[in-house]
Amino acid sequence: xxxxxxxxxxxxxxxxxxxxxxxxxxxxxxxxxxxxxAIVVALGIDAAQEGEGYDVTAQIAxxxxxxTSSAGNVTVKGVQTVGEAVAELNHETGxxxxxVHCRLILLGEEVANEDVFNVLDYFLRNDAVEDSCLVxxxxxxxxxxxxxxxxxxxxxxxxxxxxxxxxxxxxGIVTVTILKNFAVGYYSESESGFLPCxxxxxxxxxQGGQNADGAFAPAGAFGKENAPYALSLAxxxxxxxxxxxxxxxxxxxAPVSAEGxxxxxxxQGGSGKSGSGSSADVFHASETMLFxxxxxxxxxxxxxxxxxxxxxxxxxxxxxxxxxxxxxxxxSYNLKMKxxxxxxxxxxxxxxxxFTFTIRANARIxxxxxxxPIIDVAKTLLVNETILRAAEEKFQSELASLWxxxxxxxxxxxxxxxxxxRFHYKRYAEFKDGVPEIVQVRYDIKFTSMK
Amino acid sequence: xxxxKVRQICFYFIAMMPVVRFLxxxxxxxxxxxxxxxxxxxxxLLLEGAAVALVMLLAKKTKLSLFGLIENTFxxxxxxxxxxxxxxxxxxxxxxxxxxxKNFVLLVMYENxxxxxxxxxxxxxxxxACVKGFKSIGRMADIALPVFAIAFVALILLALPxxxxxxxxxxxxxxxxxxxKGSLFSANWYTEAAFLLFFLGNFEYEKRAALKVISxxxxxxxxxxxxxxxxxxxxSDIAIRQYNAVAQISKxxxxxxxxxxxxxxxxxxxxxxxxxxxxxxxxxxxxCICKAIGCKPFIPALxxxxxxxxxxxxxxxxxxxxxTLFTQKLWLMFLIFAYALxxxxxxxxxxxxxx
Numbered sequence: 001x002x003x004x005x006x007x008x009x010x011x012x013x014x015x016x017x018x019x020x021x022x023x024x025x026x027x028x029x030x031x032x033x034x035x036x037x038a039i040v041v042a043l044g045i046d047a048a049q050e051g052e053g054y055d056v057t058a059q060i061a062x063x064x065x066x067x068t069s070s071a072g073n074v075t076v077k078g079v080q081t082v083g084e085a086v087a088e089l090n091h092e093t094g095x096x097x098x099x100v101h102c103r104l105i106l107l108g109e110e111v112a113n114e115d116v117f118n119v120l121d122y123f124l125r126n127d128a129v130e131d132s133c134l135v136x137x138x139x140x141x142x143x144x145x146x147x148x149x150x151x152x153x154x155x156x157x158x159x160x161x162x163x164x165x166x167x168x169x170x171x172g173i174v175t176v177t178i179l180k181n182f183a184v185g186y187y188s189e190s191e192s193g194f195l196p197c198x199x200x201x202x203x204x205x206x207q208g209g210q211n212a213d214g215a216f217a218p219a220g221a222f223g224k225e226n227a228p229y230a231l232s233l234a235x236x237x238x239x240x241x242x243x244x245x246x247x248x249x250x251x252x253x254a255p256v257s258a259e260g261x262x263x264x265x266x267x268q269g270g271s272g273k274s275g276s277g278s279s280a281d282v283f284h285a286s287e288t289m290l291f292x293x294x295x296x297x298x299x300x301x302x303x304x305x306x307x308x309x310x311x312x313x314x315x316x317x318x319x320x321x322x323x324x325x326x327x328x329x330x331x332s333y334n335l336k337m338k339x340x341x342x343x344x345x346x347x348x349x350x351x352x353x354x355f356t357f358t359i360r361a362n363a364r365i366x367x368x369x370x371x372x373p374i375i376d377v378a379k380t381l382l383v384n385e386t387i388l389r390a391a392e393e394k395f396q397s398e399l400a401s402l403w404x405x406x407x408x409x410x411x412x413x414x415x416x417x418x419x420x421x422r423f424h425y426k427r428y429a430e431f432k433d434g435v436p437e438i439v440q441v442r443y444d445i446k447f448t449s450m451k
Numbered sequence: 452x453x454x455x456k457v458r459q460i461c462f463y464f465i466a467m468m469p470v471v472r473f474l475x476x477x478x479x480x481x482x483x484x485x486x487x488x489x490x491x492x493x494x495x496l497l498l499e500g501a502a503v504a505l506v507m508l509l510a511k512k513t514k515l516s517l518f519g520l521i522e523n524t525f526x527x528x529x530x531x532x533x534x535x536x537x538x539x540x541x542x543x544x545x546x547x548x549x550x551x552x553k554n555f556v557l558l559v560m561y562e563n564x565x566x567x568x569x570x571x572x573x574x575x576x577x578x579x580a581c582v583k584g585f586k587s588i589g590r591m592a593d594i595a596l597p598v599f600a601i602a603f604v605a606l607i608l609l610a611l612p613x614x615x616x617x618x619x620x621x622x623x624x625x626x627x628x629x630x631x632k633g634s635l636f637s638a639n640w641y642t643e644a645a646f647l648l649f650f651l652g653n654f655e656y657e658k659r660a661a662l663k664v665i666s667x668x669x670x671x672x673x674x675x676x677x678x679x680x681x682x683x684x685x686x687s688d689i690a691i692r693q694y695n696a697v698a699q700i701s702k703x704x705x706x707x708x709x710x711x712x713x714x715x716x717x718x719x720x721x722x723x724x725x726x727x728x729x730x731x732x733x734x735x736x737x738x739c740i741c742k743a744i745g746c747k748p749f750i751p752a753l754x755x756x757x758x759x760x761x762x763x764x765x766x767x768x769x770x771x772x773x774x775t776l777f778t779q780k781l782w783l784m785f786l787i788f789a790y791a792l793x794x795x796x797x798x799x800x801x802x803x804x805x806x
Contacts, residue, residue, distance in 0.1 A: 013579045013582075014579075016575060017575060017576045017579050124689070124692060127558060130702065132702050132703050178703065180686070180689070180703065183689050184686070184687055184688055184689055187688040187689055188687070188688050421621065421624075422617050422618075422620035422621055423617070423620060423621075425620075425621035425624055
């Protein structure tokens with residue numbers, strides 16, 4: 001009898017434990033009321049329009065049964081901290097903001113003039129936002145960037161995250177940074193970092209096929225290479241054009257159609273519904289903002305950005321154009337490059353630091369600007385030595401240019417101080433104040449033809 | 452006799468021992484020892500490994516339980532007093548990991564801030580384990596091994612692409628004083644030798660059991676060191692802010708994939724093993740109380756779990772104080788109970804007195 005009671009208790013315990021564990025792990029106690037919750041997909045932080053402090057814009061996803069994605073922007077103005085803004089969002093709208101789905105933190109241009117960790121430390125102090133979220137800076141105001149209209153119907157934050165995708169990083173068009181990596185750079189010996197710089201360009205009417213508000217000059221004004229874009233009826237994202245000599249100045253970004261959506265004021269809600277199909281904006285992130293001690297110090301051009309990606313990030317494949325003089329005629333070759341080896345090493349020679357870039361790449365011709373005999377088209381994998389050497393020179397010059405720009409600005413872009421600390425600790429005290437300025441740079445770049 | 456198998460003890464050291472060091476321990480160690488955290492951890496592992504080896508040597512020489520050994524040497528009253536002291540020690544040793552686990556569950560597995568009571572179901576599981584005794588530890592170890600092996604390997608593989616092992620350099624760049632301080636202030640995460648001491652007399656010593664257990668301990672230790680190395684490789688200078696390390700290291704690889712946080716599957720699996728491991732000090736505590744006052748386990752188990760639940764709720768907003776107390780103030784208690792006493796047990800009389 002006693003044994004039976006014991007067995008019964010054991011079974012009751014097991015069933016109870018299983019049920020409780022199920023509840024424990026399934027988070028069934030944590031259901032949220034979507035009607036009362038603001039699902040923040042992106043946060044934009046600007047310097048306050050009036051007085052000191054910040055204007056914080058939350059882009060809030062609005063769930064819809066129709067399947068069309070939309071979002072509203074709510075701006076809380078004149079707060080002293082981001083934490084205050086998040087709390088204010090709740091007080092003034094009645095929505096409880098949930099930040100776990102926030103995938104993007106966008107910093108306005110003026111915020112970057114001060115130490116950006118004045119605001120970013122909020123996200124490090126708590127886990128409200130995952131530190132795997134993207135961080136970017138933008139030209140102008142983050143609030144206005146969020147109000148841009150994506151040409152493919154996305155909400156603007158979603159469109160920006162697509163521009164900053166890992167695929168874009170893999171092809172070297174943008175330098176993607178997540179909060180964790182940016183914070184690691186800031187708190188490292190180098191105290192440096194970089195953020196992609198988002199610019200909004202009003203490209204074209206997404207349905208009407210007209211240039212948007214005359215912001216762009218006629219196609220002919222930008223030469224042959226820009227013609228297809230200008231004539232195109234659909235908005236398009238312009239490919240990175242590095243290595244190509246700039247025959248004419250690049251089109252200047254149109255003033256952002258910032259006031260398109262209703263904007264919140266002092267916590268008032270507004271809707272910035274995107275993708276309605278009227279005017280369309282394109283997000284560019286091919287420039288890179290450099291930071292030292294949290295302040296922006298320089299801006300890399302798209303060409304320098306690509307060179308940096310090829311030399312230092314996860315970019316393995318990229319396209320680049322190079323001009324070669326053949327038989328007295330200038331020919332432009334578009335090369336597809338595969339980086340097979342990239343190495344950056346800090347060594348000491350005669351007691352002085354030397355930094356060497358070692359890069360090996362395979363190249364093939366993707367296109368040229370002139371028609372060629374069919375035999376040359378068939379042999380597209382074979383790139384002649386002249387083109388390869390021109391590519392090496394161009395790469396080296398872009399790398400040298402960005403090195404100079406970063407060093408002059410005080411940004412330790414290649415984290416030399418950190419390398420010095422890790423790999424040459426005994427010399428750290430001696431050289432930490434001189435690096436990277438006193439470092440001699442060497443370039444060992446070799447392009448070969450794909451076989 | 453509450454029998455365990457040597458195999459299960461080995462599985463315990465491989466699978467259940469490391470998991471308790473995957474939450475707050477890495478960040479705490481980084482705070483004290485910075486990039487030399489592996490040295491601090493190695494010192495602890497070496498000391499604990501030595502204590503484990505000495506306990507296994509004792510197991511080879513006697514079939515008596517610890518209670519029997521103390522009774523044999525100092526008498527029954529002394530044995531009861533020692534068990535009562537160990538009961539207090541195990542109760543204390545259970546508290547901080549439990550609070551770590553509670554914070555981990557509430558922060559990582561819940562989207563909004565949940566009620567502290569959401570963690571309460573754990574105590575029912577723990578109550579069940581406490582009532583069932585040591586045999587359940589063995590069974591939990593059997594279940595934990597495959598779960599741990601798959602989840603741990605998967606998480607490490609997911610974290611590796613984001614790991615820069617050069618962050619561990621320069622070697623010996625941190626003053627030795629800080630490395631030792633790191634070891635000392637993390638003594639509370641090293642209580643396994645004390646657990647093994649109470650397994651004495653509850654498992655049959657078989658041929659080469661000591662070698663098997665010590666090898667298993669070495670494997671578990673290697674898992675801890677690998678985890679710490681990957682952790683610091685991923686976070687380097689901001690490692691000290693990364694509580695709940697196990698939920699953090701792999702997310703950078705998975706966040707941007709179309710699958711999303713697929714690593715949560717493995718984090719959940721390790722959370723299950725952690726739950727098993729958290730029960731162990733509470734089980735030890737109940738065992739000691741039962742031996743000290745001579746009663747059945749149900750009432751002590753109920754009391755211990757109720758007390759731990761109450762403390763967890765009462766100290767809900769005092770995690771930092773509790774952590775500071777355990778790491779910076781009570782380290783001596785852990786050194787005595789988890790290292791010194793298991794090693795000293797070798798001096799106890801190993802054979803029953805005649806008559």
